[in-house]
Amino acid sequence: DEPACASACLVGALSKSPEGPVIYNKEICLGCRYCMIACPFSIPAYEYFNPTSPQVRKCTMCHERILRNESPACVKICPREAITFGKRSELIKLAREKMRNHPGKYQDHIYGVSEAGGTSWLYLSEVPFAKLGFPTNLGANPFPEFTRGFLSLVPAVFILWPALLGGMYAFTRSREQHSGAGPRPEAGNQELP
Numbered sequence: 001d002e003p004a005c006a007s008a009c010l011v012g013a014l015s016k017s018p019e020g021p022v023i024y025n026k027e028i029c030l031g032c033r034y035c036m037i038a039c040p041f042s043i044p045a046y047e048y049f050n051p052t053s054p055q056v057r058k059c060t061m062c063h064e065r066i067l068r069n070e071s072p073a074c075v076k077i078c079p080r081e082a083i084t085f086g087k088r089s090e091l092i093k094l095a096r097e098k099m100r101n102h103p104g105k106y107q108d109h110i111y112g113v114s115e116a117g118g119t120s121w122l123y124l125s126e127v128p129f130a131k132l133g134f135p136t137n138l139g140a141n142p143f144p145e146f147t148r149g150f151l152s153l154v155p156a157v158f159i160l161w162p163a164l165l166g167g168m169y170a171f172t173r174s175r176e177q178h179s180g181a182g183p184r185p186e187a188g189n190q191e192l193p
Helices: 004-008 034-038 063-067 073-077 088-101 144-151 154-179
Strands: 014-016 022-024 045-047 055-057
Touching: 004 014, 004 034, 022 055
Parallel strands: none
Antiparallel strands: 014 022, 045 055
């Protein structure tokens, strides 16, 4: 619900859409790859098909199709209907119903309900999620919560401090010039009258 990749993006190239998917805007991406580091699920990947303009790639749940009230392509084409698309609350109800109707078939956990604050992808599995390579030690807090306090200080460090120090330098230099003192000559290099 609060994607770490979007919160780590310095320029807003990744943003969570109202429909749920995190959307990537290649036009404003700096290529810093902070999104890749921030994502606890290792989802964003860097693609080097064109060496002069690599891009971050990730599933956007076929956002353009969602805007046309169509389901994502993977949902439409899946022959076994293993992938379902819909509102998160309805999908959680559906998953719980499947678990109730098939006791012992699925793990007693819907992956994505609470991991890292909750995700837009939810999973049911017959085998433990750790065995599938899913991170299972993420906790229930959204990752942006861990950095919110620190990141709120960034503007002060990069904008206010340089402005304050620059102002102090300009004030000191102006005082030296108006008092006629100017910079003092180094010892041994003084001019003789």
